[in-house]
Amino acid sequence: MTQMPDQNGRFGPFGGRFVPETLMNALIELEESYKRNAEDPSFQAEIDYLLKQYSGRETPLYYAERLSQHLGEAKIYLKREDLNHTGAHKINNAIAQGLLAKRMGKKKVIAETGAGQHGVATATVAALLGMECKVFMGEEDTKRQALNVFRMKLLGAEVIPVTSGSRTLKDAGNEALRYWVSNVDDTFYILGSAVGPHPYPMMVRNFQRVIGDETRRQILELEGRLPNILVAPVGGGSNAIGMFYPFIEDKEVAMVGVEAAGKGVDTDFHAATMTKGTHGVFQGSMSYLLQDQHGQVIEAHSISAGLDYPGVGPEHSYLKDIERVKYVPITDQEALDALQLLCRTEGIIPALESAHAVAEVIKIAPKLTKDDIIVICLSGRGDKDVESIMAYTGGVQS
Amino acid sequence: MNLMDQTFEVLKSQNRTALIPFLTVGDPDIETTVEIIVQLEAAGADILELGVPYSDPLADGPVIQRASQRALKHGVNIRTCMETAVKARESGVQMPFILFTYFNPVLQMGLDLFFKEVQTHEISGLIIPDLPVEESGEIRRRADEAGVSLIPLVAPTSNERIEKIVSNASGFVYCVSSLGVTGERSTFHQGVEEFIQTVKKYTNIPVAVGFGISTHEQVAHFSQICDGVVVGSAIVREIESVIPLLNDANTRQEGLLQIRKFVAQLKA
Numbered sequence: 001m002t003q004m005p006d007q008n009g010r011f012g013p014f015g016g017r018f019v020p021e022t023l024m025n026a027l028i029e030l031e032e033s034y035k036r037n038a039e040d041p042s043f044q045a046e047i048d049y050l051l052k053q054y055s056g057r058e059t060p061l062y063y064a065e066r067l068s069q070h071l072g073e074a075k076i077y078l079k080r081e082d083l084n085h086t087g088a089h090k091i092n093n094a095i096a097q098g099l100l101a102k103r104m105g106k107k108k109v110i111a112e113t114g115a116g117q118h119g120v121a122t123a124t125v126a127a128l129l130g131m132e133c134k135v136f137m138g139e140e141d142t143k144r145q146a147l148n149v150f151r152m153k154l155l156g157a158e159v160i161p162v163t164s165g166s167r168t169l170k171d172a173g174n175e176a177l178r179y180w181v182s183n184v185d186d187t188f189y190i191l192g193s194a195v196g197p198h199p200y201p202m203m204v205r206n207f208q209r210v211i212g213d214e215t216r217r218q219i220l221e222l223e224g225r226l227p228n229i230l231v232a233p234v235g236g237g238s239n240a241i242g243m244f245y246p247f248i249e250d251k252e253v254a255m256v257g258v259e260a261a262g263k264g265v266d267t268d269f270h271a272a273t274m275t276k277g278t279h280g281v282f283q284g285s286m287s288y289l290l291q292d293q294h295g296q297v298i299e300a301h302s303i304s305a306g307l308d309y310p311g312v313g314p315e316h317s318y319l320k321d322i323e324r325v326k327y328v329p330i331t332d333q334e335a336l337d338a339l340q341l342l343c344r345t346e347g348i349i350p351a352l353e354s355a356h357a358v359a360e361v362i363k364i365a366p367k368l369t370k371d372d373i374i375v376i377c378l379s380g381r382g383d384k385d386v387e388s389i390m391a392y393t394g395g396v397q398s
Numbered sequence: 399m400n401l402m403d404q405t406f407e408v409l410k411s412q413n414r415t416a417l418i419p420f421l422t423v424g425d426p427d428i429e430t431t432v433e434i435i436v437q438l439e440a441a442g443a444d445i446l447e448l449g450v451p452y453s454d455p456l457a458d459g460p461v462i463q464r465a466s467q468r469a470l471k472h473g474v475n476i477r478t479c480m481e482t483a484v485k486a487r488e489s490g491v492q493m494p495f496i497l498f499t500y501f502n503p504v505l506q507m508g509l510d511l512f513f514k515e516v517q518t519h520e521i522s523g524l525i526i527p528d529l530p531v532e533e534s535g536e537i538r539r540r541a542d543e544a545g546v547s548l549i550p551l552v553a554p555t556s557n558e559r560i561e562k563i564v565s566n567a568s569g570f571v572y573c574v575s576s577l578g579v580t581g582e583r584s585t586f587h588q589g590v591e592e593f594i595q596t597v598k599k600y601t602n603i604p605v606a607v608g609f610g611i612s613t614h615e616q617v618a619h620f621s622q623i624c625d626g627v628v629v630g631s632a633i634v635r636e637i638e639s640v641i642p643l644l645n646d647a648n649t650r651q652e653g654l655l656q657i658r659k660f661v662a663q664l665k666a
Binding site for chain 1: 452456459470477501505506527528531533553555556557559563574578579
């Protein structure tokens with residue numbers, strides 16, 4: 001398992017590099033540079049320094065006592081990625097890729113973003129490292145996440161609204177790749193999720209595994225044993241793979257990836273790639289994919305911009321097929337209910353993405369006993385979503 | 399030797415360069431596409447790229463993206479595109495056809511069925527822009543078996559990869575003129591001529607150039623150093639501009655003629 005991916009970037013049948021020839025040498029150069037630097041202790045030291053002094057790691061593993069009591073006997077912990085600088089786990093990866101870009105001598109970075117969290121993280125790192133930054137964002141998402149657009153502009157980034165296709169995350173990813181093809185000579189693409197062509201899924205996983213590594217250490221300190229269940233939201237799947245990866249060999253730890261069911265998996269409005277998708281090639285790699293019988297990609301739908309994606313990471317696709325991780329869908333409404341419950345019981349407003357994971361725990365916790373420990377990856381904070389929640393619910397129901 | 403190889407042989411004996419237009423099948427509709435193909439051949443096209451519309455065309459600029467969207471609205475799929483080749487042949491078109499498709503539609507059709515259909519639908523070559531040589535082993539093997547050329551793309555950034563990409567290639571080698579996606583441009587990658595000469599050193603099969611070529615002058619320039627010149631977005635844009643004419647029975651012939659004139663002057 002730790003040997004994944006193989007030299008072709010494959011996780012079983014998934015992954016690989018399905019991109020225009022123009023990008024191939026750039027990807028090979030990136031892979032070589034990444035491998036070289038990964039073996040250089042000074043590179044990891046730079047990352048660790050910024051994660052600690054700049055982003056505030058390690059993030060707490062917080063025992064959510066009132067939520068636990070509300071849901072029965074199991075103990076529920078929250079891995080507080082929402083407490084990172086810029087408000088989500090995305091900064092872990094953006095810092096590391098930004099430092100890698102700097103080491104490769106690149107002065108310009110680009111990124112795609114859905115909810116805006118990765119865009120904000122990239123804009124932040126670009127400002128910190130003195131780089132020029134362009135962020136591609138679906139026009140639809142620029143409306144849903146207007147605050148994050150302004151945030152990126154404040155940080156000196158140029159936000160480019162993408163008007164092709166469904167005008168959401170997938171189209172932002174397409175446009176970032178197209179821009180990269182045209183500017184591959186001097187531009188580094190800071191890809192935000194564990195998707196895309198090799199080496200991105202591997203690299204993003206390794207830059208996010210700090211979540212799982214810390215969790216493991218913390219739970220052993222707090223409880224003297226590993227948790228029974230890890231639960232994390234999955235769009236592309238970067239926080240989830242970061243949380244799961246260090247536990248893969250621990251067979252006693254069950255893992256649940258939570259994807260967005262939108263208005264329901266039996267409607268046309270969902271982003272349940274694992275539940276409803278089939279194998280396909282999308283944005284540079286083979287994975288599960290929402291597509292029609294002719295191989296045209298189907299637009300995804302979710303209240304959460306970060307989960308509104310028809311693909312999923314290749315390693316997640318593999319973990320599903322070998323049945324190491326269970327993937328379940330959660331609807332918009334279930335996520336909203338979970339968000340409100342967490343607000344009321346713990347005083348924490350989670351991102352809508354993270355609320356999907358909380359919603360799954362609301363379903364499973366009551367069936368567990370006092371000896372069970374659940375860890376939720378609370379991937380981001382919900383400030384960015386407050387407006388869209390207001391619009392959806394017409395204000396808070398009391 | 400398939401129809402495309404024969405075409406290149408004939409052109410070579412006449413010391414001519416192939417004009418290879420691209421269009422998106424089903425833009426604006428299948429019936430019109432067939433009529434446009436007839437006009438393209440009359441205008442002097444030697445080989446035709448039939449573009450399969452795709453929801454997420456990563457290698458394409460806005461013009462072909464828009465054409466794909468228009469075609470997808472009519473439910474055009476990879477099978478329809480192959481059937482269009484047969485219809486064009488039935489309309490008297492002689493030139494060889496290349497199917498230009500992203501990999502996923504091929505994958506979803508299933509490789510067995512896809513290559514069976516390719517053989518029975520007048521397709522001489524395949525261009526799959528998101529299938530680099532590292533991922534193409536199985537497809538290459540099946541294409542060879544089917545007598546269809548898998549046409550490799552080489553880019554100005556390919557450098558030391560060129561040799562690996564063009565070794566054992568069949569049909570022709572497609573040189574990407576510049577960094578970027580498809581679409582008209584006024585300048586090409588610096589050293590594009592040198593790049594094309596480098597590619598020629600590694601292969602004996604024809605070498606064509608494409609991406610961004612849109613004017614008579616550009617076609618003439620590249621004709622001197624290549625065996626084929628691909629014009630895509632410029633033609634798709636021309637088609638787009640006459641859609642209102644094509645959609646009106648009174649002006650339809652005028653629209654078709656305009657496309658024909660545009661392609662004829664590229665070659666003149």
